[in-house]
Amino acid sequence: MAEEKYREETEDDWADDNEDTQKDKYLTFHLAKEDYGIEIRFVTEIIGIQRITEVPDMPDFLKGVINLRGKVIPVMDVRSRFHMEAREYDERTCIIVVNINNTSIGLVVDKVQEVVDIPESQVEAAPEKARGKRSRFLQGMGKVNDEVKILLNVEQLLYEEELAQLEEIAPAA
Amino acid sequence: MAEKLSSEQKEIIQEFIQECIDLLDHLEPTIIGFEEFTKQGPFLPTLESVPVMDEVFRLFHSVKGSAGFLNFSFMASTAHAAENLLDQIRKGQQPMTNEHVDLFCQTIDFMREVLGYVAANLNDRGMEEPARVLASQLQAEIGGGSSGGSVAGQAPAKAPAAVAEPVISVPDLAITPELVNAFLQEATEQLQEVEEGLLVWSKDSENKEVVAELFRKIHSFKGNCGFLGFRDLERLSHRMETVLDAMKSGIAPANAKPADALLNLCDVLKNSLADISQKGQGQIDGLDLYLELLADFIPGGQDNDSSVQTPRVGEILVDSGVITPETLFEALDIQKKPLGEVLVGMGAASLEQVDSALVEQEKFKGISGGEQAHPAASLKRPDIRVDLDKIDTLIDLIGEMVIAENMLIHSPDLAGLVLENFSKASQQMSKLVKELQEVAMTIRMIPVAGLFNRMTRLVHDLARKSGKKADLVLVGMETELDKTVIEKITDPLVHLIRNSMDHALENPEERLAAGKKETGIVRLAASHEEGEVWIRIDDDGRGLNREKILKKAKEKGLVQGDGSELSDKDVSALIFLPGFSTADKVTDVSGRGVGMDVVKQNLNQIDGKIDIDSKPGIGTKIVLRIPLTMAIIDGMLVRVGDVRYIIPILSIRESFRPAAKAITVSPEGQELVRVRDRLFPVLRLHRLHKITPASELLDEGILVLLENQGRNVCLFVDEILGQQQTVIKGLSEYIGKIGQVRCVSGCTILSDGEVCLILEVRGLTDIAEGAD
Numbered sequence: 001m002a003e004e005k006y007r008e009e010t011e012d013d014w015a016d017d018n019e020d021t022q023k024d025k026y027l028t029f030h031l032a033k034e035d036y037g038i039e040i041r042f043v044t045e046i047i048g049i050q051r052i053t054e055v056p057d058m059p060d061f062l063k064g065v066i067n068l069r070g071k072v073i074p075v076m077d078v079r080s081r082f083h084m085e086a087r088e089y090d091e092r093t094c095i096i097v098v099n100i101n102n103t104s105i106g107l108v109v110d111k112v113q114e115v116v117d118i119p120e121s122q123v124e125a126a127p128e129k130a131r132g133k134r135s136r137f138l139q140g141m142g143k144v145n146d147e148v149k150i151l152l153n154v155e156q157l158l159y160e161e162e163l164a165q166l167e168e169i170a171p172a173a
Numbered sequence: 174m175a176e177k178l179s180s181e182q183k184e185i186i187q188e189f190i191q192e193c194i195d196l197l198d199h200l201e202p203t204i205i206g207f208e209e210f211t212k213q214g215p216f217l218p219t220l221e222s223v224p225v226m227d228e229v230f231r232l233f234h235s236v237k238g239s240a241g242f243l244n245f246s247f248m249a250s251t252a253h254a255a256e257n258l259l260d261q262i263r264k265g266q267q268p269m270t271n272e273h274v275d276l277f278c279q280t281i282d283f284m285r286e287v288l289g290y291v292a293a294n295l296n297d298r299g300m301e302e303p304a305r306v307l308a309s310q311l312q313a314e315i316g317g318g319s320s321g322g323s324v325a326g327q328a329p330a331k332a333p334a335a336v337a338e339p340v341i342s343v344p345d346l347a348i349t350p351e352l353v354n355a356f357l358q359e360a361t362e363q364l365q366e367v368e369e370g371l372l373v374w375s376k377d378s379e380n381k382e383v384v385a386e387l388f389r390k391i392h393s394f395k396g397n398c399g400f401l402g403f404r405d406l407e408r409l410s411h412r413m414e415t416v417l418d419a420m421k422s423g424i425a426p427a428n429a430k431p432a433d434a435l436l437n438l439c440d441v442l443k444n445s446l447a448d449i450s451q452k453g454q455g456q457i458d459g460l461d462l463y464l465e466l467l468a469d470f471i472p473g474g475q476d477n478d479s480s481v482q483t484p485r486v487g488e489i490l491v492d493s494g495v496i497t498p499e500t501l502f503e504a505l506d507i508q509k510k511p512l513g514e515v516l517v518g519m520g521a522a523s524l525e526q527v528d529s530a531l532v533e534q535e536k537f538k539g540i541s542g543g544e545q546a547h548p549a550a551s552l553k554r555p556d557i558r559v560d561l562d563k564i565d566t567l568i569d570l571i572g573e574m575v576i577a578e579n580m581l582i583h584s585p586d587l588a589g590l591v592l593e594n595f596s597k598a599s600q601q602m603s604k605l606v607k608e609l610q611e612v613a614m615t616i617r618m619i620p621v622a623g624l625f626n627r628m629t630r631l632v633h634d635l636a637r638k639s640g641k642k643a644d645l646v647l648v649g650m651e652t653e654l655d656k657t658v659i660e661k662i663t664d665p666l667v668h669l670i671r672n673s674m675d676h677a678l679e680n681p682e683e684r685l686a687a688g689k690k691e692t693g694i695v696r697l698a699a700s701h702e703e704g705e706v707w708i709r710i711d712d713d714g715r716g717l718n719r720e721k722i723l724k725k726a727k728e729k730g731l732v733q734g735d736g737s738e739l740s741d742k743d744v745s746a747l748i749f750l751p752g753f754s755t756a757d758k759v760t761d762v763s764g765r766g767v768g769m770d771v772v773k774q775n776l777n778q779i780d781g782k783i784d785i786d787s788k789p790g791i792g793t794k795i796v797l798r799i800p801l802t803m804a805i806i807d808g809m810l811v812r813v814g815d816v817r818y819i820i821p822i823l824s825i826r827e828s829f830r831p832a833a834k835a836i837t838v839s840p841e842g843q844e845l846v847r848v849r850d851r852l853f854p855v856l857r858l859h860r861l862h863k864i865t866p867a868s869e870l871l872d873e874g875i876l877v878l879l880e881n882q883g884r885n886v887c888l889f890v891d892e893i894l895g896q897q898q899t900v901i902k903g904l905s906e907y908i909g910k911i912g913q914v915r916c917v918s919g920c921t922i923l924s925d926g927e928v929c930l931i932l933e934v935r936g937l938t939d940i941a942e943g944a945d
Contacts, residue, residue, distance in 0.1 A: 053920070055914055
């Protein structure tokens, strides 16, 4: 019941939300030793870890699918997306449900922290040096007081391979 | 008509188009049926054929009427000419020939074309040329019969009364219940619109546009009534029309405000329609009074013939001087509540006065007798139009409900408890939910009959054009398919039928030479098979040309070697390969490729599959296999390791625990199991999906024998958990984007809320086949 109520409330809030109030707001979460952030406008909800049904023939980072109130959504392990060491899920492990282009996807993270304001002036471009494979996912580095949050580009996170393919095709055409 | 049309006018035109298309779809097969009559040469109407002709006659007539009101003069004039021609034939003034049938077909085509044009441009001005050609052809056939027939470019002119005045011939026409139903539906819609229009008008009496529109609507309503012989309705609506005409041309008496009175009359018309729907004659009690009432609004007045029967409460109150006419009209404005109540509310009349008026009205009703047995019976409409989105939402919700119900009934909290009342209630609930599910599924489904009927026309035309003889046999017309699926398979079907007619069927001479019947047969059949709907297109023509296809495939490098090892089925499948035949021709007549591309693409969009099987000289069989979209299937729940799967029950032939000695291993390592003299390949699901099973030993698990299109495989699983209703859900689109899942067609949610994959039997048999 309590959960139900909570959801109703948040949904009410959502109705009032517009682009402006979501601007510069990031949901931050913890992964290995670092703090990461994703734009709040992509986030639909946060749920505790639940049983994931594996789907065969999928890349490692795609853990499988879960039942989100009757909807079947895929779940991605962000650790394994970044080729980090796998870690047992515990009670702090969360699934952040994001929605991009009407597709819902769950992101498994070590623990969710908070929503923070990071104005554009506080965001730096990702360091030049890190333009390796991983940096594709980066949107920038956000500074909050003396901490640094790694801001992720959710779209890249989901469709990196596909987008990369498109880029390869584009110059050729 | 002005260039700028109001949104309401556009709506009318759209409705008109829809209505016409429905009519045309319905009648096209009938017209083709005429061909039966003319097969033996020119034909004079017989007792059986006249009702059929009447039906077509009515179609042309109603199209003419509607098109006329909307100023689509080219369409109207063509319909008029066709109507005249048919009338002559019907009356036996001239025999019907093949040419006539073709001409009628052309007319239907032309009308469709005009409708398309109208849909795009909201007028039919661009259709002058084809209309003139067609009308003159029709006129030529009519011959000396009607000198006054209209020429294209004019609105339907007054033709000789005997021909153009269908009301006179009404007694001859068989008015079918369907016709009456269609009329009722249309008339109710029209009245609804009139009512809305009147409401607008009563607020804005200067609005001439509304009046003009009302006039047109009432006019077409009148036309329909007259056509079906409902004289009272016709008379009353005619008078209403006259009033509106007077208002329109501004010759009505000053400060006359007939809107409210007309609104009142709309109710009278509605009651009458309700009476008709109850199999009555639509007689209107107190018709003369109503006519008289309206006469006040017409300059010059009308002769009064007062035989009062059932006046309305308001009129009685006016008569007895309790209220003034103005008060009455005002009250009618707020006619949501019963009139009496409103009057009391307005303080215009006391409760007692209204009551006594009501008593008086009852008395009048008593006098007028049983004619109006169900005056309050509202008109029943057999259907409503609903937004598809709403239906989809409903269906989704019901799917959720099935899952929720499963979760509830199989709740682990209940395990081990004996709950007599609960299980009774839950059984009841299960039954209801299942019924609800079935009903919901049927909502989106429509029979393929409409689609198939359209093919009749296609075959007829193609046969005529190519000089071939062909019969189209339709089977399984009642098979239902999702509406969107029907839309998607229309084009493929047209292409496939065209192929059969153009390429597969031989000329009569060739057929005779090959020892076949002169008339070729194209069979179009729909049926439910293996949880899918199969649409088969079979012909008994010459079959695909294996040599030519192979040659082309070799040129393109699609086939290595000489291809002699390929089966006929494999060769046939080549024609669907992308780009296979688009560049060149497969047969000498025309390119088979482009059409096949469309077929393949459209089928892919609905997850359908196509199988083709052709035997040279004997014929070609094509099967379109279409999944039931919104499917809830019966599934068998199995377990491998700690993973559960659903297998569609329809594909399961049997399941058994194999004896160790029934298993043979081939030199390549393929395991085979013998089931009553037959050997089937074994597929270990745990290897396929990389799961740790409870046991690797075949004789410690269960083998499930699956069948798909004559191909079998034995699937090795740990155990069978049970059978259950399964709501199929798609795996997320995202999964389709980042990888291909083998042998999984979708997923479902189990009673414990966990997601469970559904196995695709076809994929499994394919793998087994590949392993052979």
